[in-house]
Amino acid sequence: MTSRVTPHSALRPLEAVVRRLTALSALSDAERELLRGFPIRRERHLPGDLLLAEGALGGRRRFILAGWACRQRTLADGRRQIFSFLLPGDSIACVARTLPEASAVVALTAMETADAQPALDAAQAGDAPGLAYAFRALEALEQRLLLDHMVRLGRQTAYERVAHFLLELQRRLEIAGLGDDQRFPLPLTQEIMGDALGLSIVHVNRILQQLRRDRLIELRSGVAILLEPERLAEIAVFPPPQLRRASAAQSPGGLGDPAPA
Amino acid sequence: MTSRVTPHSALRPLEAVVRRLTALSALSDAERELLRGFPIRRERHLPGDLLLAEGALGGRRRFILAGWACRQRTLADGRRQIFSFLLPGDSIACVARTLPEASAVVALTAMETADAQPALDAAQAGDAPGLAYAFRALEALEQRLLLDHMVRLGRQTAYERVAHFLLELQRRLEIAGLGDDQRFPLPLTQEIMGDALGLSIVHVNRILQQLRRDRLIELRSGVAILLEPERLAEIAVFPPPQLRRASAAQSPGGLGDPAPA
DNA sequence: CGTTGTGTTGAGCCGAATCAACCCCGGTGG
DNA sequence: CCACCGGGGTTGATTCGGCTCAACACAACG
Incomplete structure (x- = not known):
């Protein structure tokens, strides 16, 4: 269904x-191979599928191979708040372990996930220090994204929120190997964006219109294009988060294939 | 200054x-004594003191013995978002370790803190399973409080936000041994509440007025009284979080990772 | 061919921000 | 002792961003 969105998942x-992990930590080639070698027990999910229930104990840890999900909470009267989006390369339920989940995880598109447990076990066993560091970094990054989102909700105008949000998605997706420095898949309805950004559907629509009129973005059939990322970043007011480790050397440049092994 | 606020800190x-920890985990008497016996190297801080800088690496972990602090971020143009309040019994910087902090921690009142490292080390060493569990629960609880705050910001009216916020404080403070089931110290200016709740000073003031007119709360000289906590809870729409362990069952032995096969 | 979900657009309203006074109170210093 | 000052709280008038309601367009799909 989303072959353009997840080109290499097959x-x-x-x-x-x-x-994702390589962007966060210096993985050895051995670790990369280790990662690829685990039995991953793939699973498929459909839009709307509940991947993790609110209040659940000790959810299964899984990697997302393809598709989008979100962490959310629904109030008694139907209002919904989306806390974060989970993209390919992200992991599910790596925070709380023996304690009830504070949010539900729901699939937004068709998805594919894999068992993350073998990799986590290896990291915890001390066999793969690079992996272990990467997982901790992942957790910290998640926290940072949550805080960013909170700033959007509490202290930014709708225009700023949307600009900052789109920038965040672009950066995250580029790192995951989807999209480039201005183009990326955006399989979200305006309702979903509204529930994430604390805005009504109608208002999300108007802001997107405005961003288009201002020639800052284009949206066509599930693909977003940031025409002027730098101006968007100015509008966004506070800098989108550092998603990579700060170190000088990073994964070898090109979009196509990192890690020649 | 705040002897009523922190009656037993001396x-x-x-x-x-x-x-706090006892509310989260079944601590043995030995563990409680262990905790009390550590060298805690007390420190005092004044309102406005920076306890942990944004971007700092590996902050010192400390317990708060008395006084209030907050986690916050300040934007370039001066806007501020407060993410959470840190109360007596809470700990600072227990999440990220080797990674840059995503938020600053700032003292809001005069404070006293203690070194948490000995206790954390003991927990990690496996000497005190109850403590270890408590610390993990503490982290999960913090996460939950963040998400609650996000719901307030994204999906609640000002009136609901304030109601829910006051209820949260009451519950947390009661557990920490400050205040009772409707009365608690509230050393926050309306500006601070505004920066936490995503509202302007003026509007915070009006909402508080309204809550007083509706005979739901009283505020006098740094002390808040919830006259009808149940009605406040109804207004708050979504239930304030579970701050204690669900007394019946928890994990007495299975403190490691549950490993759901 | 209707149906359903998503996007679009207009009209009107309302919640919350802004602007601007003013008050009260606790310093603090002449 | 009083004059002054600054921080916090209170209040009114006005503006405005974003919501609600409502209608319609369009595509995917049965």
Whole structure:
């Protein structure tokens, strides 16, 4: 269904995961191979599927190979708040362990996930220090994204919120190997964006219109294009988060294939 | 200055910490004594003191013995978002370790803190399973409080936000041994509340007025009284979080990772 | 061919921000 | 002792961003 969105998930299912972790930590080639070698017990999910229930105990840890999900909470009167979006390369339920989940995880598109437990066990066992560091960094990054989102909700105008949000998605998706420095898949309805950004559907629509009129973005059939990322960043007021480790050397440049092994 | 606010900090400095942890985990008497016996290297801080800088690496972990602080971020143009309030019994910088902090921690009142490292080390060493569990629960609880705050910001009216916020404070403070089931210290200016709740000073003032007119709360000289907590809870729409362990069952032995096969 | 979900657009309203006074109170210093 | 000052709180008038309601367009799909 979303072959454009997740181009390599069929041939190299863990590609997004490897890219994500590599951006956060210096993985040895051995670790990369270790990661690719685990039995991953793939699973498929449909839009709307509940991947993790609110209040659940000790959810299964999984990697997302393809598709989008979100962490959310629904109030008694139907209002919904989306806390974060989970993209290919992200992991589910790696925070709380023996304690009830504070949010539900729901699939937004068709998805594919893999068992993350073997990799986590290896990291915890001390066999793969690079992996262990990457997982901790992942957790910290998640926290940072949550805080960013909170700033959007509490202290930014709708225009700023949307600008900052789109920038965040672009950066995250580029790292996961989807999209480039201005173009990326955006399989979200305006309702979903509204529930994330604390805005009504109608208002999300108007802001997107405005961003288009201002020639800052284009949106066509599930693909977003940031025409002037720098101006968007100015509008966004506070800098989108550092998604990579600060170190000088990073994964070898090109979008196509990191890690020649 | 705030002797009513922190009545036992002089005689039993760790009282709030012990109470907090006990509410989360079944601590043995030995563990409680262990906790009280650590060298805690107390420190005092003044309102406005920076306890942890944004972007700092590996901050010192400390317990709060007395006084209030907050986690916050300040934007370039001066806007501020407060993410959470840190109360007596809470700990600072227990999440990220080797990674840059995503938020600053700032003292809001005069404070006293203690070194948490000995206790954390003991927990990590496996000497005190109850403590270890408590610390993990503490982290999860913090996460939950963040998400609650996000719901307030994104999906609640000002009136609901304030109601829910006051209820949260009451519950947390009661557990820490400050205040009772409707009365608690509230040393926050309306500006601070505004920066937490995403509202202007003026509007915070009006909402508080309204809550008073509706005979739901009283505010006098740094003390808040919830006249009808149940009605406040109804207004708050979504239930304030579970701050204690669900007394019946928890994990007495399975403190490691549950490993759901 | 209707149906359903998503996007679009207009009209009107309302919640919350802004602007601007003013009050009260606790310093603090002449 | 009083004059002054600054921080916090209170209040009114006005503006405005974003919501609600409502209608319609369009595509995917049965």
